[in-house]
Amino acid sequence: MAGSGEHFKALVRSHASGNDExxxxxxxxxxxxxxRRGHHNLATDLKTAVESSRAGSPAKVTSIAQPRGELSELVVASHPTVSLKELVAPGHLGEQIKRVLTEQRQSKRLLDHGFEPVHRLLLEGPPGTGKTMTASVLAHELSLPLLTIRLDSIMSKFMxxxxxxxxxVFEAAEIQRGIYLFDEFDALGGDRTGNDVGEARRILNSFLVFLENSSSESIIxxxxxxxxxxDKAxxxxFDMVLDYDLPDPKQAAAVMRGRLGSIAKGVRWSALSEFVDGLSHADLVRAAEDAAxxxxxxxxxxxxTDELRSALQSxxxxSIG
Incomplete structure (x- = not known):
């Protein structure tokens, strides 16, 4: 039988108190x-029963792909069109992203053998280096909606x-498959050593429990x-930690070529190497657009080359200023 003793005790307590949610x-x-334990029929039956029971209740979870009510204040839904080939990333990072896609596409094969596909990802690196774009790529390649959760807004608005x-959000992720992006995660996951330990720690611990119990149908x-x-905990x-960094000259040229397309004929990319140092992917895209x-x-x-050099210098x- 799937489910721990703690789960069953919680079920009894919530039923006795009349707390349907x-x-x-x-x-x-x-x-x-x-x-996760391979009892897929039981999992499906349980989820179907929950959805059916909630169907007549005003507190039911709304499909987050088209968020309404309270969910509309928590997430922003989109359907990106960014493909994997448009993402400029170093080899090891590109391979990690491809691995996530492969495991998700062949999740049934893995689950049939008792293994979960990668579905909990931590993306870290400087601003503008492709983290949000990676979430968009995953959504597009897997034909799933991208649901962006702004933790900083939630924590300030819903104190x-x-x-x-x-x-x-995690409950909705059990019902609506999608890519759930917790942006600016340090607003929640920062290591707490000051006077706000109590409430912040409770929130973080709650997130960790939700994350631990999340199913592999959605990608967090x-x-x-x-x-x-x-916080080191x-x-x-997370199943995988992806590290992002500022692009090297070769990657920088690829980013600008990708944005400019056919109008970048005759550019001497090697002559721009010294001007791309310290710029993020986002900076490079904007510079390419300015030059165009x-x-x-x-x-x-x-x-x-001159227009690009001038735009990069600006x-x-x-960025320095």
Whole structure:
């Protein structure tokens, strides 16, 4: 029988107190545990029973692909069109992303043998280096919606209710398959050593429990710009940690070529190497766009090395300033 003794005690307590939402939440956790143990029919039956029971209740979970009500205040839904080939990443990072896609596409084969596909990812690195784009790529390649959860907004807007709001998101993830991006994750996962330990620790512990019990049908992605401040307890809870960094000159050229396309004819990319140092993927894209607009507005049909050099210099000045 899937489900721990603690789960069953929680089911009894929530039923006795008349707390339907708590009852359904624990039932979904049991379903997720059943799926991880290979009891797929039981997991499906439990989830179907929860959905059916909630169908006549005003507190039912709304499909998060089209969030309404309270969920519309917690997430932003989108359907990205960014493909894997558009993502410029070093070899090892690209292989990690391909591995996630392969395991998700062949999840049934893995589950039939008692193994879960990778579905809990931590993305860390400087701003503008492709973390959000990676979530978009996963959504597009797997034909799933991307649901972005802004933790900083939840924690400030729903003070005292943060854990319950996060629970709502994880419950919805059990019902609606998707890519769930917890952006600016350091707002929640930062190592707490000050006076706010109590509430922050409770919220973090709740998140860790939800993460641990999450099923492999949806992919949970946490993105942070500040790995160094994350609580160490977090790292072992994720299936894979992906490290992002600023692009080298070769990758920088690939990023700009990808944005400019055919209008980048004749650019001497090697002459731009010293001007891309310290710029992120996002900076490079904006510089390429600035150069393209300059060329177009001056009557040129292509972007030259000079326009790109000038745009990169301006972007470096803005970034340093």
């Amino acid at each position: 708590a009852f359904y939440s624990v039932a979904l956790q049991v379903a997720a545990q059943a799926a 005292g209710e943060t854990a319950s709001k996060i629970r709502q 992605v946490a993105a942070t710009n500040h790995r160094s401040i994350l 977090l790292f072992r809870r 607009k300059t060329a177009i507005l001056t009557g040129n049909s292509s972007v030259g 972007r470096r000045t803005a």
